[in-house]
Amino acid sequence: MAQNIDEAAAIGSGGAVRSAAVAEWDAAQAGRRRMVLLGRILVGVLFLGFWEYASGRLIDPLFVSSPSAVGMRLWRWTVTGSLWTHLSVTLYATAFGFVIGAAIGFALGLLFGRNQTVADIFDPYITALYSIPKIALAPLFIIWFGIGIESKIAVSASIVFFVVFLNTYAGVRDVNPIYIHATRIMGGGGGEVLRHVIIPSASSWVITGLKVSVPYALVGTVIGEFMSANRGIGFIISQATGLFDTTSVFAGLFVLGLVGALINVALRHTEAWLLRWKG
Amino acid sequence: MAIAVEAVEKRYVARGRETVALSPIDLRIEAGEFVAFVGPSGCGKSTLLNMVAGILPATAGRILHDGRVVDRINTHVGYMTQQDSVLPWRTVFENVELPLRFRGLGSAERQQKVGEMLSRVGLSGFEAAYPIELSGGMRKRVALAQLLVYEPGTLLMDEPFGALDAQLKLLMQKQLLDIWAAGQQTVVFVTHDLAEAVTLAQRVVVFSGRPGRIKAIDEIDIPYPRDPFRVRFLPAFEAAYARLWDQLAPEIAKGEAV
Missing domain, CATH: 3.40.50.300 (P-loop containing nucleotide triphosphate hydrolases)
Structure with missing residues (x-):
């Protein structure tokens, strides 16, 4: 009987009765969460308020624009549809670059992780390529793929590739051999070991790599758009900079920040679901 | 021999x-x-x-x-070590089922054998739990069930x-x-x-x-x-x-x- 209670508690289904202490603890937690939320709103309002006040009074609006002007600009872009035209191009290139880079990085990471000799042969070349700032490749990609979306995809993919490759490689090397032996003795073949042991075991590394590389994919795309493009959020920012239009620069930055934050939230939820076995 | x-x-x-x-x-x-x-x-x-x-x-x-x-x-053979060899990313059921999958047993047969084995080691009701949610002794019993379910001699x-x-x-x-x-x-x-x-x-x-x-x-x-x-x-x-x-x-x- 005593054991049954322990086991129920161990999987967190411990009874239906909520004691006073539990209720109190829950209430304290809820109170803290409200405080944090209130604090966040307060910081945001104070910041925007100060910015609005300072613009034109303390600092020339030519340099800092103002929150209200940026808001109006964003509204106008939304209404005219130009926001979506540019944003969709940036998102499309980011997503494509991410998928291509991640797929190649994952596949090669698995191959190298499982084959020490191959890894040793290619090691100096990988290290050399990895040491090149990927931004320096952007001009080359523009020569190769033109000023269209392809060159932005290539920049994103090249950044994402290395992050995912190195994480997958490390994850595969990190697999506890006891799992491999036990699974093989149970009758698992090479493919089954890969599918049931290596890939799930490496998944927390791979997911970390994917998570880190999504913002990089966005960075790669925007850098490509800065250098040479005729569409995209990066293009808007770089064009507005040329015209000293700080309002549009800030509006563009705001859009990038918002997109980045939304992607991060989505990734956090995906990660929590995929790694639910980690408890 | x-x-x-x-x-x-x-x-x-x-x-x-x-x-x-x-x-x-x-x-x-x-x-x-x-x-x-x-x-x-x-x-x-x-x-x-x-x-x-x-x-x-x-x-x-x-x-x-x-x-x-x-x-x-x-x-x-069945093989069991001091270290946990139960796969942490699979539930209790999915772990015990694994050797039967490797042997190509159908879903219904797997279900039945795993159910029998789990009740034998006293883990009925924990099919959907992940190993991290179990105590050390329960994880050992999962390993034991996994070992016995394919009936090695x-x-x-x-x-x-x-x-x-x-x-x-x-x-x-x-x-x-x-x-x-x-x-x-x-x-x-x-x-x-x-x-x-x-x-x-x-x-x-x-x-x-x-x-x-x-x-x-x-x-x-x-x-x-x-x-x-x-x-x-x-x-x-x-x-x-x-x-x-x-x-x-x-x-x-x-x-x-x-």
């Missing part, structure tokens, strides 16, 4: 030096026999077990299991209950003895705990310190069914323990002196 070890030797090369882990040994284990290996750390008892499992190749000699030479991973166990507290260990020993009584598998049980060896085994093999070799083999003359909670109070237990301890103690002292 279930297992025949014929002039098996194991040497390692590390950092330009050769170490003898196991000097040539011979050993025969009958089908349905429960044998324990005891000895100081580094005596090669786990090495020998891993060679029977086909995880390590022997440097010289050969091992026969059920008449087949073991020259690759041995899929005709030989169980190789390397200090399987080493990490458990004393009471839980006795409980698991009881469960293992019940399983063995019902299934009559051949069991090779590696432990450094002499009391555990005497409690469980029909025959105890004492290994000497490095380089490992067999120093003594002793029959434990206590009838089954044995109760792990009480067996230690029997005179026969005391006698066997004393005899084996006389063999083991100098080996442990040797290891400590190095």
Whole structure:
């Protein structure tokens, strides 16, 4: 009987009765969460308020624009549809670059992780390529793929590739051999070991790599758009900079920040679901 | 005969030096026999077990299991170690089901066999739990269910209950003895705990310190069914323990002196 209670508690289904202490603890937690939320709103309002006040009074609006002007600009872009035209191009290139880079990085990471000799042969070349700032490749990609979306995809993919490759490689090397032996003795073949042991075991590394590389994919795309493009959020920012239009620069930055934050939230939820076995 | 070890030797090369882990040994284990290996750390008892499992190749000699030479991973045994080998990313059900999947059993048959096995080890109702949500003892029982569900004739166990507290260990020993009584598998049980060896085994093999070799083999003359909670109070237990301890103690002292 005593054991049954322990086991129920161990999987967190411990009874239906909520004691006073539990209720109190829950209430304290809820109170803290409200405080944090209130604090966040307060910081945001104070910041925007100060910015609005300072613009034109303390600092020339030519340099800092103002929150209200940026808001109006964003509204106008939304209404005219130009926001979506540019944003969709940036998102499309980011997503494509991410998928291509991640797929190649994952596949090669698995191959190298499982084959020490191959890894040793290619090691100096990988290290050399990895040491090149990927931004320096952007001009080359523009020569190769033109000023269209392809060159932005290539920049994103090249950044994402290395992050995912190195994480997958490390994850595969990190697999506890006891799992491999036990699974093989149970009758698992090479493919089954890969599918049931290596890939799930490496998944927390791979997911970390994917998570880190999504913002990089966005960075790669925007850098490509800065250098040479005729569409995209990066293009808007770089064009507005040329015209000293700080309002549009800030509006563009705001859009990038918002997109980045939304992607991060989505990734956090995906990660929590995929790694639910980690408890 | 279930297992025949014929002039098996194991040497390692590390950092330009050769170490003898196991000097040539011979050993025969009958089908349905429960044998324990005891000895100081580094005596090669786990090495020998891993060679029977086909995880390590022997440097010289050969091992026969059920008449087949073991020259690759041995899929005709069940294998359990001190370390958790239960896959943390699979639920209890998915873990126990895995060996049946590898053997190509259909979904309905898997469901039924896994259900039976889980109820046998007292884990019904925990099918959907992940290993991290379970206690150490429950994880051991998942491993046991996973091991038994494909009905291997030989169980190789390397200090399987080493990490458990004393009471839980006795409980698991009881469960293992019940399983063995019902299934009559051949069991090779590696432990450094002499009391555990005497409690469980029909025959105890004492290994000497490095380089490992067999120093003594002793029959434990206590009838089954044995109760792990009480067996230690029997005179026969005391006698066997004393005899084996006389063999083991100098080996442990040797290891400590190095």
